[in-house]
Amino acid sequence: MAQVRKTRHAVYNINYHLVWIPKTRMSILAKPFNNTVEETIKRVCAYNDWKPLALQVMPDHVHFFLSAPPRWAPxxxxxxxxxxxxRDLRERFAIIRQTRPETDDLWASSYYxxxxxxxxxxxVERYIRENSREY
Incomplete structure (x- = not known):
């Protein structure tokens, strides 16, 4: 459940639903690769003060719902x-290094x-409309 969070200078409820895919939408995120992706995402979230709300790593895409402070752009x-x-997938799995060399992107450049x-x-629209005033 998403909740209001606080920083030193802001009170916020900013939640992003992010989806991204491997380049060419290859189904490369099955076990054990999905576990590495999940572990890495959780570690990066802890480091950056992002709160994971839901995470699903599918063979050909990642769904991630998180709360992040307002200083972070999606x-x-x-x-x-x-x-x-x-980086973590390439370090842990030789098959990834062999099939996706460092010069080749693992992920597609786009995302949702x-x-x-x-x-x-x-x-929000109704609130603004009903509470508008002439200035």
Whole structure:
């Protein structure tokens, strides 16, 4: 369940649903690779003060729902997660090093990002519309 979190200078409820895929959508994330991806994501989250809310590593894509402080842009989060998971997979598994050399990206460059909070977009729109004033 997503909750309001605090930093020294902000109170926030910023939650991102991120999805990314291996380059060419190859099904390379089955066991034991998925365990490495999960472990790495959790480690990167702990280091950066991101709160994992849900994580599912599928053979051909990753779904991740997390809460992050407002200083983090979604693109920074995805870039960090892709970089660290790629590095760890290459270090731990020779088959990844052999089939995906360092010069070849493991992950596709694109990703999906959606946001979610404790209120829907419709509720925010209605609140703004109903509480607007002439200045």
């Amino acid at each position: 693109s920074q989060i995805v870039q960090s997660l892709k970089a660290w998971t790629s 990002c959606g946001t979610a909070g404790h209120v829907s977009a419709e509720q």
